[in-house]
Amino acid sequence: METPSQIVAKVFPGIVAHIPQTLLYWFLPxxxxxxxxxxxxxxxVSSRRNPLYWICTVSISFFRGTPGIVQIxxxxxxxxxxxxxxxxxxSDWTAGVYFIIATTLNLSxxxxxxxxxxxxxxxxxxxxxxxxxxxxRAQNFIHVIAPQTLKVALLNIKNLEIDMLKDTSVxxxxxxxxxxxxxxxxxxxxxxxxxxxxxxxxxVVYFVMCAVLEVVFNLATRRIxxxxxxxx
Amino acid sequence: MNLDTDFMLSDFPTVFAALPSxxxxxxxxxLWALVFALxxxxxxxxxIPVLDKVTLVINTFIKGIPLVVQLLFCxxxxxxxxxxxxxxxxxxxxxxxxxxxxxxxLALALNFGAYITDVVISSARAVxxxxxESAYACGMTRFQALRRIxxxxxxxxxxxxxxxxxxxxxKGTSLASIVNVTEMLTTARLSASxxxxxxxAYIDAAVIYWIVCACIEWASGRLYRSAGRYLASPSGGAxxxxxxS
Numbered sequence: 001m002e003t004p005s006q007i008v009a010k011v012f013p014g015i016v017a018h019i020p021q022t023l024l025y026w027f028l029p030x031x032x033x034x035x036x037x038x039x040x041x042x043x044x045v046s047s048r049r050n051p052l053y054w055i056c057t058v059s060i061s062f063f064r065g066t067p068g069i070v071q072i073x074x075x076x077x078x079x080x081x082x083x084x085x086x087x088x089x090x091s092d093w094t095a096g097v098y099f100i101i102a103t104t105l106n107l108s109x110x111x112x113x114x115x116x117x118x119x120x121x122x123x124x125x126x127x128x129x130x131x132x133x134x135x136x137r138a139q140n141f142i143h144v145i146a147p148q149t150l151k152v153a154l155l156n157i158k159n160l161e162i163d164m165l166k167d168t169s170v171x172x173x174x175x176x177x178x179x180x181x182x183x184x185x186x187x188x189x190x191x192x193x194x195x196x197x198x199x200x201x202x203x204v205v206y207f208v209m210c211a212v213l214e215v216v217f218n219l220a221t222r223r224i225x226x227x228x229x230x231x232x
Numbered sequence: 233m234n235l236d237t238d239f240m241l242s243d244f245p246t247v248f249a250a251l252p253s254x255x256x257x258x259x260x261x262x263l264w265a266l267v268f269a270l271x272x273x274x275x276x277x278x279x280i281p282v283l284d285k286v287t288l289v290i291n292t293f294i295k296g297i298p299l300v301v302q303l304l305f306c307x308x309x310x311x312x313x314x315x316x317x318x319x320x321x322x323x324x325x326x327x328x329x330x331x332x333x334x335x336x337x338l339a340l341a342l343n344f345g346a347y348i349t350d351v352v353i354s355s356a357r358a359v360x361x362x363x364x365e366s367a368y369a370c371g372m373t374r375f376q377a378l379r380r381i382x383x384x385x386x387x388x389x390x391x392x393x394x395x396x397x398x399x400x401x402x403k404g405t406s407l408a409s410i411v412n413v414t415e416m417l418t419t420a421r422l423s424a425s426x427x428x429x430x431x432x433a434y435i436d437a438a439v440i441y442w443i444v445c446a447c448i449e450w451a452s453g454r455l456y457r458s459a460g461r462y463l464a465s466p467s468g469g470a471x472x473x474x475x476x477s
Contacts, residue, residue, distance in 0.1 A: 065399075065445035066438040067406035070417065074438060077431040081234065162295075169298035173410055180300060187308075195308045199301055207296035 007194035008201050011186050015179055015205050022178040022209070025096060025168040029103040030161060036104065037111025044116050056112070063109035068102075069170050075102035076174045095175040103167065110160055118153030119145070151224050158217035162210050169206070179205060240432040243423055247436045250419035251444070257333070257415055258402045261340035265401070268345030273352030287349070294346040299407055302343055306335040307411040336408040344401050351397065355390035356382075388459050395452035399445050406441070416440065 130144035172181035272287040367377035409417035424433035
């Protein structure tokens with residue numbers, strides 16, 4: 001009979017060894033979604049006569065209105081069929097690839113709405129001021145629009161990213177091996193002995209990761225709004 | 233692309249028939265989440281000595297852990313808890329009929345209760361202090377002021393965020409399918425496993441989730457517009473949080 005501390009000592013190194021995998025499943029969708037989300041946001045703030053506006057609105061509504069796990073399942077079962085129809089065989093892709101594709105799509109839609117909120121909160125006078133001192137549209141975007149949009153949206157982006165980090169645990173349902181997948185495999189290998197302790201260890205590791213992410217985002221918030229404080 | 237549309241159409245009623253169980257799970261969890269949030273929020277707002285710190289720590293911990301981990305934890309803990317209660321409640325321990333539905337409700341309620349606590353607190357702070365003072369000036373006691381003047385305002389202010397979280401919760405119930413709770417996604421999977429037509433069944437489920445979420449969003453918008461017409465500022469400074477799941 002193992003004591004709880006022995007069980008934890010046995011699974012803890014394995015869980016820590018799978019942190020990079022979880023971080024990969026968090027980082028790739030986050031970065032991709034920032035770009036894709038910005039594109040979707042751009043379509044969403046454009047004119048309503050633009051057909052892109054309606055395509056993006058409907059797809060954002062779909063991805064926000066259905067559970068993430070269902071989207072992951074649909075991509076997992078549907079994407080190979082779709083690519084097979086074009087003539088490629090992707091049956092050797094690992095589950096992680098499908099997870100990353102599905103969550104990128106999902107996160108992009110939430111990111112688009114978050115960025116849109118930040119963009120709409122932006123003072124129109126700022127845009128005009130930027131143009132009036134001779135910025136062209138690209139310069140105006142980089143120096144005026146993007147920083148201020150990010151400043152407003154950063155709190156919601158932080159919540160999104162923390163949720164994203166936690167949602168990587170869903171990846172184990174399609175067979176990807178990250179912290180949760182490893183914990184689950186250990187539980188079945190040990191036929192359920194000490195399952196609560198294994199899950200508890202995973203929970204603590206997730207909690208620490210979320211706490212670190214929160215601290216990083218708070219530092220970023222302070223940095224991006226530093227001009228605000230100087231003005232006060 | 234060979235999508236079995238015939239199966240998709242014929243399977244739709246099967247998946248749709250499981251919608252009540254998903255809604256039941258959501259409403260049950262939402263009810264207990266509200267109870268949990270009101271206790272935590274009340275303790276933190278009233279600054280009850282030890283309880284406010286304890287609830288804050290519990291909420292922070294819950295918010296840092298994935299819902300999947302919580303669901304599995306409650307799921308695995310059920311046999312131990314039931315065994316412990318064996319004989320206490322007058323029901324014999326039966327390993328074949330374990331209350332997994334209750335375990336899912338507990339996990340969902342704790343997880344969303346932690347988030348809803350923030351909504352309760354921020355909505356309560358959004359009510360103008362003058363409302364309390366005018367109620368006292370009319371001779372109301374603290375409880376009367378809360379029940380007649382302040383609580384209705386808190387309810388209206390928190391409505392948009394509550395709906396957001398309810399939609400999020402509804403989507404979160406789909407995760408209960410990994411702990412053997414029979415809801416819509418489980419039904420979709422079981423109905424598809426005969427012919428390995430998972431894609432078609434999951435598309436059906438997605439469409440139903442989409443429609444239900446859109447309806448709730450529309451209804452809550454209408455409700456808020458009629459209930460919130462007396463509010464000074466419609467947003468009320470309440471906490472914004474994206475309903476991601």
